[in-house]
Amino acid sequence: MPFNLRGDDVCQPTPPTPLPNPYWVAFSPSVAKLIGIELGADNFPKNPEWLDVLAGNQLNVGELAFSNPISTVYSGHQFGSWAGQLGDGRAILLGDINNLELQLKGAGRTHYSRMGDGRAVLRSSIREFLCSEAMHALGIPTSRALALVGSKQAVRRETMETAAVCSRIAPSFIRVGHFEHFASLQNIVRLKELADLLIAEFYPECLASKEPYLDLFKEISARNAKLVAQWQSVGFCHGVLNSDNISVLGLTIDYGPFGFLDHFQIDHICNHSDPGGRYAYHRQPQIMHWNMACLASAMLPLLELEHSAEESQDLLRSALEEFPVIYAKEWQQLFRSKLGLQSIEDGDVGLIERLLQAMHDSKVDFTNFFRRLSNLKKDSKPAEFIQRNEFVDRESIDQWFTDYINRLQSESLSDAERQGLMNQVNPKYILRNYLAQVAIEKAQQDDFSEVHTLQQILMHPFDEQEAFEHYSKPPPVDMQAIAVSCSS
Numbered sequence: 099m100p101f102n103l104r105g106d107d108v109c110q111p112t113p114p115t116p117l118p119n120p121y122w123v124a125f126s127p128s129v130a131k132l133i134g135i136e137l138g139a140d141n142f143p144k145n146p147e148w149l150d151v152l153a154g155n156q157l158n159v160g161e162l163a164f165s166n167p168i169s170t171v172y173s174g175h176q177f178g179s180w181a182g183q184l185g186d187g188r189a190i191l192l193g194d195i196n197n198l199e200l201q202l203k204g205a206g207r208t209h210y211s212r213m214g215d216g217r218a219v220l221r222s223s224i225r226e227f228l229c230s231e232a233m234h235a236l237g238i239p240t241s242r243a244l245a246l247v248g249s250k251q252a253v254r255r256e257t258m259e260t261a262a263v264c265s266r267i268a269p270s271f272i273r274v275g276h277f278e279h280f281a282s283l284q285n286i287v288r289l290k291e292l293a294d295l296l297i298a299e300f301y302p303e304c305l306a307s308k309e310p311y312l313d314l315f316k317e318i319s320a321r322n323a324k325l326v327a328q329w330q331s332v333g334f335c336h337g338v339l340n341s342d343n344i345s346v347l348g349l350t351i352d353y354g355p356f357g358f359l360d361h362f363q364i365d366h367i368c369n370h371s372d373p374g375g376r377y378a379y380h381r382q383p384q385i386m387h388w389n390m391a392c393l394a395s396a397m398l399p400l401l402e403l404e405h406s407a408e409e410s411q412d413l414l415r416s417a418l419e420e421f422p423v424i425y426a427k428e429w430q431q432l433f434r435s436k437l438g439l440q441s442i443e444d445g446d447v448g449l450i451e452r453l454l455q456a457m458h459d460s461k462v463d464f465t466n467f468f469r470r471l472s473n474l475k476k477d478s479k480p481a482e483f484i485q486r487n488e489f490v491d492r493e494s495i496d497q498w499f500t501d502y503i504n505r506l507q508s509e510s511l512s513d514a515e516r517q518g519l520m521n522q523v524n525p526k527y528i529l530r531n532y533l534a535q536v537a538i539e540k541a542q543q544d545d546f547s548e549v550h551t552l553q554q555i556l557m558h559p560f561d562e563q564e565a566f567e568h569y570s571k572p573p574p575v576d577m578q579a580i581a582v583s584c585s586s
Contacts, residue, residue: 101170101191101199101270103291112169112190114154115206115216117249117263122149123220123541124227124246124549128557129267132242133195152265153247154190154205164192164200169208172275173282174342175392177376182282184275184342185210188218191271199271200244204263217253221538223262224549225529226353228537230266232529232556233350238328239321240350241268246549248541260542268349269300274393275342281396286403293400300347309413311400316417319390321348323421326386327428330379331436332525333359333464337369337582339377339385341392355582358528360572361461364454370582383429387421394418435523436468437502438516440509449505452498460489463572465528472520474499475513476506525559526570532577533569 103109127141138144147159157164169186187210192200203226204218218226223246230243244265251261272292280288293311297304307313325348329336336343337355345351357368359379366379377385394414401410433450434442457467467485474483480499489495509516529552537548555566563569573580 101168101272101295103288103295107171107285108288109168109170110209112167112186112208113157114167114190114192114202116155117153117205117247117261118251120149120153120155120247120249120263122245123224123248123262123546124553126227126231126242126244126553129231129242129244133198133200133244133267148245149247151192152202152245153249153263154202157192162195167192169210170271170276171210171279172273172342173279174273174275174340175278175389176340176342177372178388181340181342183210183279187211187214188216189271195267198267198269201266201268201271202263203266204261215253217251217261218264219253219255219259220248220262220541221259222354223248223264224538224541225356225534226264226266228534228549228552228556229353229356229529231553232559233334235557235559236332236525236528238332238334238350239325239348241266241271241345268345268347268351270296270345270347271351272296272346273342273351274344274346274389274396275340277346277393277396278341281399284399286399289397289400290403293397296346309401309404311397311403312413312417315394315397315414316420318346318348318393319417319421320424322386322390323383323424324348324428325350326383327425327432329382330429331432331523332528333362333379335359335366335368335377335379336382337372337377339382339389341389344386344389344393346393357531357582359464360530360578362454362457362464362467363461364458368582383422383425387418387425390421391418432523436471436520437505438472438509438511438520439505440511443505443508445505449498449501453502456489456491456495456498459491460495462488465525466570466572468524469521469526469570472517472524474503474506476503478503522560526562527555527559527566529556530573531580531582532573535577535580 125142127137130137136144145159150156151159168191171185173183174181186208189201189203190205207216227243227246230240233240234242244267247263249261253259253261276292293314297310297314301314301317304310304313335357343352355369359366364380367375369377398410401413434446470485480486480496486495537552540548555569
């Protein structure tokens, strides 16, 4: 399996805790096909034993046996402070299938659960299942969700809820926190094993490098710089960007108190447990950069195998400075695409920033504005675009539309061509918190139809889907301030 490090200081044997009377809540046929699960006519596994496997009730299905389930240790910084040893507190790695790791989240206590019960609740599991698949459909690197299994087992959070297990897959779930853990123990042997594993399995281009560990850091940093730029472009807020929640493969992982922007606020805080706004929308790039600095610090001993301490610090510092450059380039390209711009002109960044500031000042719906912007014609007048009415400062936004139309006229694409391209990058459907909440409330009454409907819609976020037009609307007034916290 991809995570092939062994030893009590790395991982612990962790059999899942059985989940009583499990039942299917949701299932992803596309993920099932990735790992070779045969499906029946209902698009659920043909072999009924898969339900018990994904509930954590047994470890074999047919000829496939997960003989060595484990939980792994890591450490990390949480909300900017060193938290010490952490680890998979409620995630159990069943094993490898088709060279992908299969993990059960919520399958019971592990060696690293500390005071937790190791369970996940239906509410948070629905959110993770739907968002994992929604992000994949948006083209954003992410772990995938295979299935969601429910049970009537009671779980205490703020209130009594019911248990659920979300099974998820990824090429690897190795995190920045894994490096931080062994660095904190000054265990150079384990650090090197971890880096060598990543290079061999996922970054083979570093094998021929004269500086394999430096190049490994650069690649990890670049992937995460591009990832956070993609988040910004669709208005996604992760909510808890602790270093132990950051993938070294540049994947979005650990969906908890996330949220997509409705009315645009540059400083939007999606996590009720983050009153200071450390992980607010506009701070995500800076925080990801900070997390890469944590990784650089953890990898420093690897460079010191070949260089002096001072040289190693200089090399990593220089590599770390590439992050904002890569991020800015990716962000600019993504937002140019959102505006339908193919060429690069000096004034583009200013044009983008002026628009975002105007949207912030008037709290304009982020997703719908960009989606509808494709309807604008090169020969339009600002007053003809109905969305100008959403802006408080009409004079200012009219000037922006005038400048934008002038910019479009410098492009060679026809209006129809540009509209087609814009609609491929500006989604019509996102997992708005209020939509998830409606699905959750129905599911808590044993009605999973809304979960299935949202799953269907979100797998095609760029399509018009006329039958589901109302799912593209902003939240009603009474559902605009749904609180989502770290328990979510």
